[in-house]
Amino acid sequence: MAINDSREEKAQLDRREFDLDSEEQERQRKERDATIIKMRDETITQNLIRLMKREVIKQQCWDSMSIKGRCIEGITNPYRKQTLPIVVENYPLLPRSLEELENIRHIIERRRIEIAEKKLRRQILADSSIGHEVGSDIPLREEPSTLENEDDHREQTKQSTALLGSVSNEFQVDTSILYNQFELYTHEQKWTQIVLLNDLIYKIKEAFNKEFETVHQRKLQELAKIREKNTRIKQINADLDDTSPVWEPDLTEKEKPLLLFEVKDNEVKVERYYTPEQLKQLEEQRLNEERRREMEKLDNWRERGLNDMMGGVLQVRREDELKKEIPKPAFALEKPEDEWTELEKLTYQQYLQKVKEQQEERDKLRKVLTAEASKIHEQIQENCDTFEQILIQLHRRRILAQTAAIQEELKISRLIFALVKDRLIEQLEETYENRSKILEDKVHELELSKRALEDSINNVDNEKRRLKADDTFDKQFPREFADVPSALQDSLKRLLIKRPKLKQPKTVDEFNPYSSRQIRLLELEFDKMQTEADSYTNAPSNIARNVWERFVDFRKRRADLERELRQQEQEEIMIKNLKNLREGELTKKSVEFEQIQNLLITTKDAHIDDMFDLYVQIVLKQGQVEVQSQPADLPPDQYRNTDVELINRHEVEDLNKSIIESANLKIRQMEKTKGVVNELQSMKWEKEKLTYEITDLKQRAQDITFLKVTRNVQEYLACSNDTAFESQKQRELQMLEATIDKMKQRFDDQKSIKGDEIRKLQYDNLSIANVTLAVDEALQNANVNLYERKNIIDQRIVEQSKADQQDRIHQVVRRRRLVDLAKAQAQEVAYLRAEVERLRMKTFPALVQIEH
Numbered sequence: 001m002a003i004n005d006s007r008e009e010k011a012q013l014d015r016r017e018f019d020l021d022s023e024e025q026e027r028q029r030k031e032r033d034a035t036i037i038k039m040r041d042e043t044i045t046q047n048l049i050r051l052m053k054r055e056v057i058k059q060q061c062w063d064s065m066s067i068k069g070r071c072i073e074g075i076t077n078p079y080r081k082q083t084l085p086i087v088v089e090n091y092p093l094l095p096r097s098l099e100e101l102e103n104i105r106h107i108i109e110r111r112r113i114e115i116a117e118k119k120l121r122r123q124i125l126a127d128s129s130i131g132h133e134v135g136s137d138i139p140l141r142e143e144p145s146t147l148e149n150e151d152d153h154r155e156q157t158k159q160s161t162a163l164l165g166s167v168s169n170e171f172q173v174d175t176s177i178l179y180n181q182f183e184l185y186t187h188e189q190k191w192t193q194i195v196l197l198n199d200l201i202y203k204i205k206e207a208f209n210k211e212f213e214t215v216h217q218r219k220l221q222e223l224a225k226i227r228e229k230n231t232r233i234k235q236i237n238a239d240l241d242d243t244s245p246v247w248e249p250d251l252t253e254k255e256k257p258l259l260l261f262e263v264k265d266n267e268v269k270v271e272r273y274y275t276p277e278q279l280k281q282l283e284e285q286r287l288n289e290e291r292r293r294e295m296e297k298l299d300n301w302r303e304r305g306l307n308d309m310m311g312g313v314l315q316v317r318r319e320d321e322l323k324k325e326i327p328k329p330a331f332a333l334e335k336p337e338d339e340w341t342e343l344e345k346l347t348y349q350q351y352l353q354k355v356k357e358q359q360e361e362r363d364k365l366r367k368v369l370t371a372e373a374s375k376i377h378e379q380i381q382e383n384c385d386t387f388e389q390i391l392i393q394l395h396r397r398r399i400l401a402q403t404a405a406i407q408e409e410l411k412i413s414r415l416i417f418a419l420v421k422d423r424l425i426e427q428l429e430e431t432y433e434n435r436s437k438i439l440e441d442k443v444h445e446l447e448l449s450k451r452a453l454e455d456s457i458n459n460v461d462n463e464k465r466r467l468k469a470d471d472t473f474d475k476q477f478p479r480e481f482a483d484v485p486s487a488l489q490d491s492l493k494r495l496l497i498k499r500p501k502l503k504q505p506k507t508v509d510e511f512n513p514y515s516s517r518q519i520r521l522l523e524l525e526f527d528k529m530q531t532e533a534d535s536y537t538n539a540p541s542n543i544a545r546n547v548w549e550r551f552v553d554f555r556k557r558r559a560d561l562e563r564e565l566r567q568q569e570q571e572e573i574m575i576k577n578l579k580n581l582r583e584g585e586l587t588k589k590s591v592e593f594e595q596i597q598n599l600l601i602t603t604k605d606a607h608i609d610d611m612f613d614l615y616v617q618i619v620l621k622q623g624q625v626e627v628q629s630q631p632a633d634l635p636p637d638q639y640r641n642t643d644v645e646l647i648n649r650h651e652v653e654d655l656n657k658s659i660i661e662s663a664n665l666k667i668r669q670m671e672k673t674k675g676v677v678n679e680l681q682s683m684k685w686e687k688e689k690l691t692y693e694i695t696d697l698k699q700r701a702q703d704i705t706f707l708k709v710t711r712n713v714q715e716y717l718a719c720s721n722d723t724a725f726e727s728q729k730q731r732e733l734q735m736l737e738a739t740i741d742k743m744k745q746r747f748d749d750q751k752s753i754k755g756d757e758i759r760k761l762q763y764d765n766l767s768i769a770n771v772t773l774a775v776d777e778a779l780q781n782a783n784v785n786l787y788e789r790k791n792i793i794d795q796r797i798v799e800q801s802k803a804d805q806q807d808r809i810h811q812v813v814r815r816r817r818l819v820d821l822a823k824a825q826a827q828e829v830a831y832l833r834a835e836v837e838r839l840r841m842k843t844f845p846a847l848v849q850i851e852h
Contacts, residue, residue: 058261066095067209071254072216074391075226075384077247086388087254088395090212091205104199107192111177165617166407168200170400171207175200181411181616187422190415197415201408208401215394216255222387223249229376236373240366326354407617414615425607432600439593446586453579460572464565754839761832768825775818782815 004012062068069092074085096104168175178200179193230246237246253259265272274282329351331344340348719725 064094065092067091067093068257070257072212072219072391072394073252073255074388075219075222075249076388077249077381077384086391086395088212088215088391088398090209091401093202093205093209096202104195107195108177108199111179111192111196115177163618165411165619166404167400167619168204168404168408171204171404173200173203173207182614184415184614185611187419190419194412194415197408197412201405204401204404204408208397211394211397215390218390219387222383223251225383226380229380233373233376236369236376240369240373326351326358407619411617414617418610418615422607422610425603425610429600429603429607432596432603436593436596436600439589439596443586443589443593446582446589450579450582450586453575453582456575457572457579460568460575464568464572750839754836757832758836761829761836765825765829768822768829771818772822775815775822779815779819782811 067090069090071087071089073087076083076085163181164175164178165181178196179189184190184193226249230248233246236242237244329344329347331340332348332351335344715728716725719728
């Protein structure tokens with residue numbers, strides 16, 4: 001395919017001729033087309049998504065803004081002043097909704113009604129106080145009117161900056177409808193104040209934006225003036241042939257943000273893609289433009305009339321006339337100077353005089369134009385400086401507006417904090433009240449339970465005393481069994497005292513739901529054992545059955561009484577435990593109730609304190625300093641400004657001045673001390689230097705003492721002075737130079753001899769080489785003849801004679817000898833060359849050593 005592309009167009013083959021698998025190529029083409037279509041669709045989708053995001057962002061952050069954000073930069077000439085320009089930004093504002101505006105209007109109207117009602121109430125109170133006064137003097141009667149006028153004046157005048165808590169009065173905004181900071185007690189007043197403060201912030205920003213717009217228009221005027229002056233500067237530069245650039249300021253993208261939405265062609269770094277329709281349209285536009293220009297050239301009667309009638313200009317300028325060169329006389333160009341006539345010389349002198357006058361006029365004009373350009377530059381710079389001062393004032397107003405907005409936002413934050421805090425306190429108070437009611441009911445219930453338990457304990461004690469009073473079985477036993485012998489009485493008494501042996505019962509928890517069942521099982525087991533003990537089989541011997549039955553009945557009655565006593569004791573213990581438990585719970589609930597009551601009282605006190613102890617924002621004058629600020633470990637709600645002291649700025653400045661004077665005095669003393677210390681340090685260094693020199697000299701003396709005296713040193717010491725030593729060294733040097741010259745001469749002789757030998761050997765080697773070449777050529781011919789004869793011998797071997805064989809053998813032997821001779825001669829030549837090299841290298845090191 002590369003060869004096909006390199007051929008002529010007529011000789012080239014079609015690309016399809018090189019296709020080996022058309023089906024595979026078609027499949028790949030379809031896949032490629034499908035991939036391209038897919039990528040195109042994805043790209044279109046991504047572009048649509050980006051456009052949609054752009055529109056959404058533009059709508060939210062740009063189109064919806066009633067005032068777009070921009071800035072004003074100072075007009076700074078980069079060729080004169082290498083400083084950063086001053087930048088002042090405006091306040092971008094969002095439009096307020098109709099609902100918000102209606103709410104603000106309603107609140108303002110209500111606030112004005114409140115102010116009017118308050119004013120009227122004061123007037124009514126003043127009139128009533130006047131009506132009740134009887135027999136007062138005239139000055140006293142005029143006093144209320146004076147107070148009324150003062151109130152009116154106080155209502156009409158704006159609040160002071162200190163009490164207002166901000167510098168909003170600096171922007172001529174209405175602050176009379178705001179609540180006084182000392183009157184914000186209710187939640188409704190605070191919410192109304194928040195809405196009014198937000199509206200005030202918006203008005204402050206609008207007021208600053210008006211000032212900003214005024215300065216912006218001023219800058220546009222200044223830029224127009226600078227462009228007008230730059231036109232004259234460009235004309236002057238053209239007249240002066242000055243190619244220096246002219247500074248042309250313009251609005252930047254920050255000052256004109258709409259430029260950010262316009263993409264210029266020079267900002268696009270990639271090659272622009274045009275569709276066929278766009279290319280066709282561009283081509284049509286280009287052709288139409290060319291036709292229009294041609295038509296203008298054909299029928300441009302204005303330019304043609306200007307050229308024909310006025311020389312191509314509407315006004316003849318002095319600068320243009322001076323630019324024209326005075327034509328040189330024709331004879332000065334055609335003839336040499338020595339062939340000029342007197343008239344021609346006079347004419348040439350006049351020509352030179354005109355040229356000189358023209359040059360003087362040009363110099364004068366250049367000075368005038370230069371002065372005019374400098375004056376225009378100074379005017380431009382003066383205008384720039386004036387605008388910069390205006391911009392500085394606007395920047396100060398921007399800082400003041402930002403200060404006012406931040407101060408109002410701080411008041412809003414304080415009000416919101418107060419509202420949130422009040423809400424939290426109310427919720428906390430409600431929680432404490434609910435908890436207090438619950439605890440009160442619980443305490444009352446526990447007290448009733450305690451009284452009931454005390455009554456139960458009294459009843460159980462009465463029952464126990466009654467049962468103990470009925471316990472007379474020990475006294476009745478002798479009377480009951482008087483008819484029984486004493487021995488049997490003792491046995492029966494022992495059986496009466498004896499109790500059935502039961503297993504030690506485990507301690508039963510009173511809160512165990514199965515405790516009654518365990519007690520019942522123990523009672524059943526006791527009854528069973530008691531029944532077994534009441535059996536007649538367990539009776540003592542020699543006792544009648546009726547006596548035993550009477551004894552069993554007596555023992556049962558006594559056991560029942562003891563059981564009742566035990567039950568009463570257990571019931572008493574249980575009731576006492578329950579009473580102790582109720583008393584502990586009552587004590588705990590009482591303590592908790594008292595704590596809740598204390599917290600409730602504290603919360604109510606805090607609520608009242610927050611309601612009447614208002615946070616007031618006061619703008620202090622510069623120079624007043626707060627001393628002993630809020631401790632870090634004390635919360636803001638517990639901090640009271642009782643230890644705060646305001647000090648006049650002059651006192652602080654006087655103190656700072658005395659501190660600065662003391663510091664300067666200290667610095668001067670330190671500088672003097674520094675000089676003394678430097679001198680001491682230099683003397684210390686000098687002492688150390690001398691110490692090191694002494695040590696060095698001692699070391700040198702020691703080295704000289706142990707110095708080894710060589711032959712050179714002895715020769716130097718043997719000479720009377722340095723001149724004699726130098727002359728001796730010079731003689732030795734001359735002797736060495738003479739020796740070197742002789743050795744060089746001898747080397748040259750040896751070199752010439754060896755050169756002759758080398759040339760002779762080279763000649764012999766050349767002759768031997770010629771002979772060798774001849775022998776090689778003869779050998780080649782002999783080989784050729786050998787192979788030729790060999791072929792012949794193969795055919796006629798029988799016919800060959802022995803004489804020919806002998807001759808050939810002699811030739812072979814001769815050739816063999818010649819070859820051996822050539823090899824021997826070659827070895828001899830190599831040996832001679834090595835010998836020559838050895839002789840040359842033998843003398844070379846001696847010369848090098850002598851030279852060094």
